[in-house]
Amino acid sequence: MSSTSIALSDREFAQFRQLLYNITGISLSDAKKPLVAGRLGKRLYAYELDSYSEYLRHISQSPAELQTCVDLLTTNETYFFREPKHFDFLRERLSQPGLIPSGRPLRIWSGACSSGEEPYSIALLLADVLGDRPWEILASDISQRVLERARTGVYRLEDSQDIPRQMRISHCFRGVDGNAGNMLICPTIRRRIRFEQINLNNALPETGQFDVIFLRNVMIYFNSETKRHVVKRLLSRLRPGGYFLISHSESLNGIDDTLNIVKPSIYRKPDA
Numbered sequence: 001m002s003s004t005s006i007a008l009s010d011r012e013f014a015q016f017r018q019l020l021y022n023i024t025g026i027s028l029s030d031a032k033k034p035l036v037a038g039r040l041g042k043r044l045y046a047y048e049l050d051s052y053s054e055y056l057r058h059i060s061q062s063p064a065e066l067q068t069c070v071d072l073l074t075t076n077e078t079y080f081f082r083e084p085k086h087f088d089f090l091r092e093r094l095s096q097p098g099l100i101p102s103g104r105p106l107r108i109w110s111g112a113c114s115s116g117e118e119p120y121s122i123a124l125l126l127a128d129v130l131g132d133r134p135w136e137i138l139a140s141d142i143s144q145r146v147l148e149r150a151r152t153g154v155y156r157l158e159d160s161q162d163i164p165r166q167m168r169i170s171h172c173f174r175g176v177d178g179n180a181g182n183m184l185i186c187p188t189i190r191r192r193i194r195f196e197q198i199n200l201n202n203a204l205p206e207t208g209q210f211d212v213i214f215l216r217n218v219m220i221y222f223n224s225e226t227k228r229h230v231v232k233r234l235l236s237r238l239r240p241g242g243y244f245l246i247s248h249s250e251s252l253n254g255i256d257d258t259l260n261i262v263k264p265s266i267y268r269k270p271d272a
């Protein structure tokens, strides 16, 4: 049976919505019903199921398929050097005293890294500005599918146009033969990024403290209560004096009152 001929009932949609909220904290509006039907329809087709209720039963018994379901219902849009003002800000701060620690690597966390364009953009900038000085990046997301993609460091050439030319020349390889049309982030950069599955809606694993945390374009999917919990968890991992960057389309109004605003969407944790 074709997946498009199977209707998603309001009750089934409510069950998927609750499931996604419980796991990820993502709140889906009623308008997202066609999106849920469209994205999960292909799984019904793959398993030759006749209804979304059967698929719900299936994922309740299969952690791997539950992960696939979560992967399909998250929105992973991203691109290199998205919101360039954040990268201008980072470059500026790196050239001044205060941000670069002495005696340990600079540590940056990309907290909803999707397919890797955000952490690689940060990494390319750090490689450019810091040269051989030590730095490391933790890049995390809830979706296994995007993390697998991110770890490869392979992107379509046409998607790499927002990477400044000099950085592309210095730190990226142009694919040849089977990889023609692609570019590869060089291994020396890739090695400094640890990709890890972390659900921001749960208690965080041990990560240590960070000098800068990027949490961009993910809070838009959360309600206020989830935002408050997520921001609080992440701020517990930001060192005093460190920076917290959110998207220009997001706000911390009513979510946190402990940070000092530096510029729109850029916050600093007060010194201890």
Ligand SMILES: C[S@@+](CC[C@H](N)C(=O)[O-])C[C@H]1O[C@@H](n2cnc3c(N)ncnc32)[C@H](O)[C@@H]1O
Binding pocket: 023, 024, 025, 026, 074, 075, 076, 077, 078, 079, 082, 111, 112, 113, 114, 115, 118, 140, 141, 142, 143, 146, 198, 199, 200, 201, 215, 216, 217, 218, 221
């Ligand atoms: C739109 S992308 C943003 C990517 C990147 N930060 C940017 O600004 O381009 C949102 C990402 O948040 C992830 N996400 C959603 N809920 C999450 C959660 N509870 N924990 C961790 N990541 C989550 C999604 O899987 C998705 O990859």
